[in-house]
Amino acid sequence: MLVREAKLKDGTAEQYQALDEAIRTGQFVRNKCLRLWMDTRGCTRAKMQGLCKVLAKEFPFAKQLNSMARQAHADRAWQAVNRFYKNCREGVKPVGYPKFKKHSRSVEYKTSGWTLSDDARTLTFTDGFAAGTFSLYCDNVAREDILRSKINRVRVVRRADGYYAQFCLDVERQEPGNYTGNAIGIDLGLTFFIKDQNDNAVAYPQYLRKSEQRLKRLQRRLSRKHQKGKKQSANYHKNRKQLGRAHLKVQRQRKDWAIKLARALVASHDVVAYEDLQVRNLVRNHHLAKSISDAAWSQFCDFLDYYGKVWGKAVVAVNPAFTSQDCHHCGRRVKKSLSTRTHECICGAKLCRDTNAAINILKRGLELLGISISTEGHSETTCILQGTPGEINLSATSGQPFVVRVV
Template identity: 30%
Template sequence: MINKAYKFRIYPNQAQQVIIAKTIGCSRFVFNHFLDKWNCAYKETGKGLAYGTCSAGHPLLKKELSWLKEVDSIALQSSVRNLADSFDRFFKKQNNAPRFKSKRNPVQSYTTKHTNGNIAVIGNAIKLPKLGLVKLAKSREITGRILNATVRRNPSGKYFVSILVETEVCELPKTHTSIGIDVGLKNFAILSDKTVYENPKFFRTLEKKLAKAQRILSRRQEQAIRQQKPLHEAKNYQKQRKIVACIHEEIANKRNDYLHKTSTEIIKNHDVIGIEDLQVSNLLKNHNLAKAISEVSWSQFRTMLEYKAKWYGKTVIAVAKNFPSSQLCSSCGYRHKDVKDFALREWVCPECNSSHDRDRNASINLENEAIRLLTAGTAGLA
């Protein structure tokens, strides 16, 4: 049994959009209110507030502020739970301390839990608390027990719902094959079986269009400032802001679609997958390559491979970052230190005279090292 999310676009009517906006605002207010209480308590006593304390204070807050009763109460309670979870992760050193939420964040959302059938998919509509039936673009059937639903409003003005369900996933048939993957910038991924996935460079293809749209947005912002208009009242600015947001959304959607299709194809065709444990945050410090590295999304690709392998009974092994996959000859094991130069794309082994393509040789070495780690029982400790 796993937790799996289904994301669909929804089309709320005008009245439903108002309720969604109110729920997002109230959820943000509750989160910020108890975060402020937590910070004050920590300054005074040296200790924060437990989830039970915040949860008990929630009904009292609703009595003081009657407008909190207009929205879904479960969504407000979820904000309190999210704050407690944020602090739990902070004390475990998994993330930074929680910060106050802003209405200027690009994506606004709230989460409501499934209770007594308050969330259900009925035909081409979804039933949500306080909203009733909302038109749904259902692209696939939902299987499993619904746990919660998250309603999001994107900067482009589009609305989406993510439905988290508990479901059972069957393992894929075994192929009894292994593969090594070397990721790059010229090509997105090079596999040890000579399969090459090209780098589509979705951002570069739309970069000029995005730059032009952003210049127009900047001019309209200056025009609104000269006219002493607030930006949320400047209609031309808001129209152009949505155009810019749509271009960003198009880039993100194309990239996610490509990563999902590529990772699923690799998981289906191979049982053991060896990848390099890259420290992408360190690589981004190279300002000559930072844009290209960010565009190619190696971390997201690895995340997809790992959770899909867990779902479908496959194995992903991360080889240590200090493993010299590019320098080793995949035929004889000789280490050629001149290959440290990234400009050297093809080389001949001085020991056995084997000719190597840099990327494919690295993928073969990653496959061999992954099999060695798996055989030795040290997978995951590399």
């Protein structure tokens, strides 16, 4: 599935208000389906779908929402329940018990309730809320993909700077990759965002830290205008939207950074090995939580996996346990605190702890692909693939057509 996004513009205040009512109605349907699951033993997805018809008869505003849109929000409730069951079976903590939505920001339509113009420049909503026609603002590549692909769903998302339409297309993105025969191991960190086995480092711009003063100033201004127990003024909502746009800018900067860096790494390497960090557990350290969240490791790794699938490259997530402690040269475990930034072993190896971790990560990644790696007889920061000179075809192990050259 490919998702293309376009901004909804040239609408009146009444049209945007109709979209807000549709979003609230979708939230209402989802919460009702979740309540049915809580009150009914053995509730299934079919029973949630059947509740949508009952809600349409009982509540006039629920009938205004397109029938397939009501079913889509029942599916959302079932997905939350299904994820809860899966976490319970696999022993994941916390299990993620389904919760009621209070501030939903999206409504999802399937194949009805909307009409797209022939040139994909306008989108019209035809359900009972009658939001009307909006202009679609997007780049030409996205518009061409929308025109030539089958649209499975249309999702309306409300953000701080306006409303967006997301088109879920029935197509898998596949592009020919540029195969270089290079392999890289990546160690994620805070001093440097990434460091590879050759001691190449990339620093993180720290977008949240740079915008922190402005965000604090906007938050103080918003707090001064808040009136407890009373209806908030127009200036309060104006400042609230301004603060939301400032946070949205930081979010977009962070995402843009992750996309560009992940794209460059996968484009220049055939094998990318990174450590599969459990960020949810790492942010429990209150001294580093803000820096870890600002780095957005999970988002970066998600884009590594995405571009690996698009270009047919091997992107491997390895267990990060003891990658900084184990010596890459002799395998001896050298205990060190987080403040110790240099790895020193009695075998004579001495290098940055992040570089040592990157070499170990690359070793584990190549082992998962059935390739051994050694640094014997070479510099401590250079990894040499072992095997017969030539090319090793990894399509049998990874399912993707690429090769890695062996030195």
